[in-house]
Amino acid sequence: MIRVLIVEDDPMTRQLLELLISQSDKYEEVAAIDDAALAPVYCLNGDVDLILMDIRTAMRANGLDAAEKIKEKYPDIKVIICTSMPEYSYLERAKKIGVDSFWYKEVIKEDFFDLIDRTMAGEHIYPDDTPELMLGKASSKDFTDRELEVLKEIMNGASNQEIAEKLYMSVSTLKTHLQHLQEKTGYRNRTELAVRAREIGLVINDALDEDNME
Amino acid sequence: MNDVIHPTLSTTGATLGFIVSLTIVLISITIVIYVLMTLMFKNVLRVLGPLALNIIYFQMVYDACGYVSNGRELRSALGRWYVTTTPTARIILATILSIICIHAIYWILKQRREIINTFAIGESFDNLPMGIAFGGENGEVYQSNKIIESICEEFTGEYLLNANDFWRAVQRHARRNDDDITPEETPVIKREDNTYWLFTREKINIGIGEVYEYIAKDVTDEQNLITARNRGLNRLRDINKRLREYQHNVDDTVRREELLAAKMQVHDNMGTSLLTAKMYIKSEHSPVSASQVMQKWRNDLQLLYREGEDEPADAHILRLQDAASHLGIKLELMGELPKDFETLDLVYTGIQECMTNAFQHAKASQMYVAISKTDDEYVVSFSNNGEPVTHPVKEGGGLTILRKKAEKMGATIEYPEEKRFKIIMRIPFVR
Structure with a gap:
């Protein structure tokens, strides 16, 4: 039997995953937890073969950070990221960490067991791209990578000077990016931009939560 | 004494005119000399030159006046020349010298304005x-x-x-x-x-x-601008703070919105179920079966049941106890977990780290966490019943990360020299 740890903070989704696992005769549930920071603890006694990991979990713990720790210490444990957050950088980071598969809970129609079977067989299954979202008048595909980086930083509430320094650009270049973002979306100011972008999950500044996972 | 010149001016008016024109000439020449001296010699001669010349000219005036009024003998050459010259020549000379004199006075006044002295500095x-x-x-x-x-x-x-x-x-x-x-x-x-x-x-x-x-x-204007700028910055800081809080809370907000939507869905479903049940009871040839009606009610009731489920108050403790229990460790917690998120998160991280330590190194079956409060800090002790530890305790990766995280909050970590592993963490209250 393949032993599965479910890390999901939404009770309905967690129960759904538990239900699916319980219906299988190949997989068994080790535990279903809502806090990704505790996932490495569950791996300590070698009970876990596969983790279904959400990204935004209880106690502001980030599933990608937990996955990174687990992959570092226990590379044989398979990790599938299961998220409904279309944050543009998650996909890239998951690949970098060495996460085995990536599943957008709401958009991928593939069979759940097919996904985990293939992952357990050693395949890496990733969606081609992040889901397309609308931010104001603009589609998420309309933004450049640099604009998305700027958008992510303004979530932090940093000043123009601070953002410019962090992204290695001049303040005037930053202002140009901000102006383009506002023109594309039709939003009046940076606060509205930041709030709406976060609401739809296009950008999430995980730096704010980094301390929680250290 | 044969060269003595006798008076040619006999009337009182002519005598007076002579004296006035002579005086003008003398004053004018004095001023011109004064000006020249000022330009040429600046200091000492500027005073002494005119003084000496004035004495000479005073002598001339005295000489000429004595000659004209009392018929006294003319002693100086200039006085003699002046008395013997024609009245027209005297007037022309007096006029020219007067113009020069006015210019000189103007120049002197101008010079005075440009000279910096103590009073000028004070003014x-x-x-x-x-x-x-x-x-x-x-x-x-x-x-x-x-x-x-x-x-x-x-x-x-x-x-x-x-x-x-x-x-x-x-x-x-x-x-x-x-x-x-x-x-x-x-x-x-x-x-x-x-x-x-x-x-x-x-x-x-x-x-x-x-x-x-x-x-x-x-600097009142500048200060007002600074005050306005500070006010703006404070507003901006407030907005940024709220934005950060929003970032943390948005997941909960979205979840609550989803729950609200689900509740509305349940409400709609209940309406449908009632109509379906009514149709089934009233109609002999109902298009829906009894089992379908029952299934609808079951679904609705299940959703209603879950709607009332909230996260238990001791969710944090249960979460940690479950994790410990998975490792075969019984976690005993004394005292209350902090309410403030940052402090709670630090204690939470401490428990995770000590749990890992209790399992991997101490092979413990029990772990103890005691939380107490003083006037200005939390004191949290973490210990277990595992194998004895050697001192000083060597910090590994996890404990080092824990220390860094604690230090960021101004908290301290110490390892009392006790037989079994123990950590005491002091966390100041968040202001």
């Missing part, structure tokens, strides 16, 4: 838009203007007699100032008339020694 100081004073090491005041004197009276109730006392008064006022913009050396002070003044004191070398220069500058 120009008073016209400055700022307060200024110069003082010595011991506080003696060398020069000051009205503005700085009035400020001194406002601050000390006394005239500006000692510059050091004045500067002490400035610094006293700076400390009393409500605004947080008063660095020690360049304080900005709000005066009684609600204007803001910037004060500076600087030691300068003036060639003959060092003096202190005191300057008071009206």
Whole structure:
């Protein structure tokens, strides 16, 4: 039997995953937890073969950070990221960490067991791209990578000077990016931009939560 | 005595005209010489030259007047020439010299305005838009203007007699100032008339020694701009803070919105179920079966049941106890977990780390966490019943990360020299 740890903070989704696992005769549930920071603890006694990991979990713990720790210490444990957050950088980071598969809970129609079977067989299954979202008048595909980086930083509430320094650009270049973002979306100011972008999950500044996972 | 010239002017009027024109000529020549001396020799000759010439000319006037009025003998050559010349020539000479004289007077007055003396310095100081004073090491005041004197009276109730006392008064006022913009050396002070003044004191070398220069500058406009900017910055900080909080809370908000949507869905489903049940009961040939009606009610009731489920109050403890239990460790927690998220998160991380340690190194079956509070901090101790530990405790990766995280919050970590592994963490209350 393949032993599965479910890390999901939404009770309905967690129960759904538990239900699916319980219906299988190949997989068994080790535990279903809502806090990704505790996932490495569950791996300590070698009970876990596969983790279904959400990204935004209880106690502001980030599933990608937990996955990174687990992959570092226990590379044989398979990790599938299961998220409904279309944050543009998650996909890239998951690949970098060495996460085995990536599943957008709401958009991928593939069979759940097919996904985990293939992952357990050693395949890496990733969606081609992040889901397309609308931010104001603009589609998420309309933004450049640099604009998305700027958008992510303004979530932090940093000043123009601070953002410019962090992204290695001049303040005037930053202002140009901000102006383009506002023109594309039709939003009046940076606060509205930041709030709406976060609401739809296009950008999430995980730096704010980094301390929680250290 | 044969060369003596006898008077040619016999009338009183002519005598008077002669004396006046002679005087004008003499004064004019004196001034011209004065001007020339000023231009050529500046200091000593400027005074002595005209003085000597004046004595000579005084002698000439005396000579000519004595000759004209009393018939006295003419002794000087110039006096003799002047008396013997024609009246027209005298008038022309007098006119030319008068014009030269007027120009000379104008030039002298102009020169006087341009000459800087003590009074001129004092006057120009008073016209400055700022307060200024110069003082010595011991506080003696060398020069000051009205503005700085009035400020001194406002601050000390006394005239500006000692510059050091004045500067002490400035610094006293700076400390009393409500605004947080008063660095020690360049304080900005709000005066009684609600204007803001910037004060500076600087030691300068003036060639003959060092003096202190005191300057008071009206910076009310700049201060108002700074106040407005600070107000804006505070608003911005507030918005940024709320934005960060929003970032943390948005997941909960979205989840609550989803729950609300689900509740609305349940409400709609209940309506459908009621209609379906009514249709089934009333109609003999109902298109829906009894099992379908039952299934609908079951689904609705299940959703209703889950709707009321909230996260238990002790969710954090249960979460940690479940994790410990998975490792075969019983976690005992004494005291209450902190409410503030940052502190809770640090304690939570401490428990995770000690749990890992209790399992991997101490092979413990029990773990103890005791949380207490003093007046200004939480004191949290983590221990277990596992194998004894050797001191000093070597920090590994996890404990080092825990320490760094604790230090960021101003908390401390210590390892008491006890038989079994123990950590004591002191976390100051978050203000």
